[in-house]
Amino acid sequence: MANSEPTRGRAEARIDLTAIRENTARMRERAPSAALMAVVKADGYGHGMVPAARAALAGGATWLGTAFISEGLRLRQAGITARILSWLAVPGDDWAAAIQAAIDLSANAVWAIEEIAAAAAQAGVPARVHLKIDSGLGRAGTTPQEWPRVVDAALKAQADGLLQVVGLWSHFACADEPGHPSITRQLATFREAVEYAERAGVRPEVRHIANSPATLTLPEAHLDLIRAGITIYGLSPAPELGTARELGLRPAMTLAARLALVKRVPPGHGVSYGHRYVTDRNTTLALVPVGYADGVPRAAGDRCEVLLAGQRRAIRGRVAMDQFVVELGDDDAACGEEVLLFGPGDFGEPTADDWARALDTIAYEIVTRVGPRVPRVYLGAPQAEQASGIEVSR
Structure with a gap:
């Protein structure tokens, strides 16, 4: 879907x-x-x-x-x-x-x-x-x-x-x-x-x-x-057994957010706590308002990607409690534009398996740590869910 x-x-x-x-x-x-x-x-x-x-x-x-x-x-x-x-x-x-x-x-x-x-x-x-x-x-x-x-x-x-x-x-x-x-x-x-x-x-x-x-x-x-x-x-339970697609499975969770800020910065601009990442040219940074309090691993900085403005973009610097930064280079994006952190891959976004590989962990951890501050929106509810009054979206 x-x-x-x-x-x-x-x-x-x-x-x-x-x-x-x-x-x-x-x-x-x-x-x-x-x-x-x-x-x-x-x-x-x-x-x-x-x-x-x-x-x-x-x-x-x-x-x-x-x-x-x-x-x-x-x-x-x-x-x-x-x-x-x-x-x-x-x-x-x-x-x-x-x-x-x-x-x-x-x-x-x-x-x-x-x-x-x-x-x-x-x-x-x-x-x-x-x-x-x-x-x-x-x-x-x-x-x-x-x-x-x-x-x-x-x-x-x-x-x-x-x-x-x-x-x-x-x-x-x-x-x-x-x-x-x-x-x-x-x-x-x-x-x-x-x-x-x-x-x-x-x-x-x-x-x-x-x-x-x-x-x-x-x-x-x-x-x-x-x-x-x-x-x-x-x-997939393990890479050795095949990808979700190879096993005939479809990832059920897509984690999405909206940009809170987009700005142009010069070379030498430090990004997030500790300045682990410093820009090496004029570049555009975008602020994503989710962080480790929402279940985004703190270690995802400089290791994981998201889908933004039609392309995969690198997370730059440390993930903070409530936010992280993505670099767009010379591309642009608008405040409020959607970012896909991971999902089934339909639009080219990373999957939870991709995040797991990048972080040397398992997909179980990636999805289970998404916290209660992130609302769940249910799509494609079977008849049992429709009858039960669970909020769904079409």
Whole structure:
């Protein structure tokens, strides 16, 4: 979809909900025998959690994934009834509210099972629990050595009517690096953990380990459920797997702003804090009123480009809290003229992947850091969004 409408304020992030819907459908095609969980944590990777969730559900997702219970509760408060898994909690978290809201929970340790069971007793409703094993990522999940204790504790609470073990799961460390030796090791560890749990009496509804890159490259890991995150927002999980275009995905976010000032300066004119950049000739500078408080990386100065007046232009000097400077040379632009920081590339603008490469990071970080000072404007809303009263633009 061409995002051709001019920016209406200082800046805006245009979110193409049709792209999210179609990206979800494309990922669904990659794993036709598995259900699809759309991961909408971190405010939908910066795209807006509720609109992104509805668009993904319209594209064929039947589950939603969040990191925190509070995120799952926000989805319920918005009237979303799909299955939700929230997986990252701390002692004393609001387990009871999650259980009452029919949010599935993840347990990484015996203490979590004990707290979930106590909350279920308080709520008067059994909790739905997914047991997570650390198959080799070295992050969340119980170790293989502790797995029997966790399984036994969960089965005891299940026998007491306090929870149901509905899922067994894990997460890859290097699925975005095809051929990495850890991939086969993790799959083997996960299969062993599932076999142990099932021999002990667990009857899971879903077994899941495949994230976006595993969905793209490891059909043997699809199992009952895939968890698609960055790909539903139209970005590639890793350069090694191909560009978004090569993967049949469309970036959903376009970050745009309007020029606040255009001026001509002489040679030797320092630009922004520290004068890291000094002009070497008569040149035109343009001021873009977004900065690191809006999520534009401070390090983007002299490393990233934007699209302005029909061409890519270099950011000059340090990005400040609220603004940065672009150099136009002998070209001209008008105050209020639109600048595209990144988008799908329809007009020649950089993509989030381009910014990620320039900054030695990943596109996930580029889109999720776009802050709340930047309004989201939703384009191409599927019918579900139109019916829900979400503000859209055509």
